[in-house]
Amino acid sequence: MFYVAVELRRNPHLVGKPVVVGGDGSRGVVAAASYEARRFGVFSAMSSSQAKRLCPQAIFLPGDHGHYSDVSSEVFEVFNEFTPLVEGLSLDEAFLDVSGSLRLFGDGVTIGHEVRRRVAQTTQLTCSVGVAPNKFLAKLASVVAKPRASREGVVAGHGVYEVVPTHELEFLHPLAVDALWGVGPVTFEKLNGLGIKTVGDLANFDLAVLIAVLGDSLGRHLSELAKGNDDRDVEPDRDAKSIGHEETFSSDITEYQIAHDHLVRLADSVATRCRQSGVGARTISLKIKYANFQLVTRSVSVEMPVSSSQAMVRLLEPLLLGIDLSAGVRLLGISTRNLVAPDQQMSLFDSSSSDLSANNLDAAWSTTTSAIDEIRDRFGESAIKPASTIGQERDPSSSKWGPSDPKSK
């Protein structure tokens, strides 16, 4: 409940009240709920309308990601006092490899308590710590260390919980399989179909059958985890592999021009973040969720990485044109992949400002012209047209990607 905890820190008068961070509208969901709200059955990922029915008096806050990110940095500064090997998992979770810090700070459990004390002291936030010989067991241990919230109330956690070396399997094997990192609803059902209920069942199960059902990678991976094996390193400073932005509309969209306006706005936000991160994208994806919740993605890759919104829009326009909007679109998203750092690019990234500023126009235009050439190569001359004319030229009889038959084209 990190978001709620941060909100309570800066709004102390809300302490003790049912507080929900998340979308307020009819299409919002709960991102975090205070323990008081959880007593009414309100939990993360629940639709806001359902949360309101369960707890009409809940105080909804819209969420302030920038502020949460700042507070997260405060917490991570504390982590860095104990070891430089800190791998952030999200704003409120991290792996710390303290194997080089034992002489200085004491054993893992001692460090865990000290981390909790210093985080509370400097940020007024509580945290839970799992201590174990590897990442995956530490993650599970941290779950045990957390307080438990239910309709009946809150049960305090251990704060720090250690999985003692040589006793890993005693901890691991009684757990339900979906406690494993990587077992979601789908995999859980498949494992149940094999009669696998606990991690211990999984550890003793025939690997060949597991691979046949789950695939080579996941089958081997889960089998190893079930035996307590996880040799993944703690990796600090991992670079982002994609940057994206998506939005669910309060009502479904059916008109090209409106969709295009949103596309431009989303592209500007993604492109700005790309430039702030000093990267250009070689692959740009368009994501559409139809009114019936069917999800489709369409993507293009280009030789020369792009980081201007103009270039992204020009690349995505032909793809948007291939989408049948008449069925109603509830979400539009842009995502970039194959990110390339500046020293591997031609010098297109001199500015971190918005595309709309004058000093970036030359770079933006040079990127755009190369993008246009790419579009011409891939989609033909007819794809190169002023954006304002595209929507009017759609042939209603032509088949487009639509929610009913996404593979028709």
Place this chain on the structure above:
DNA sequence: TCTGGGGTCCTAACGCAA
């Protein structure tokens, strides 16, 4: 009555080139 937004990783199908 409904079901977000930010990501990571994996897989299958397919085209192309060596």
Place this chain on the structure above:
DNA sequence: TCTGTTGCGTTAGGACCC
């Protein structure tokens, strides 16, 4: 010159995580 194999990049989709 033709054919089959292999490897790789691209594209689309899906499971999963917080």
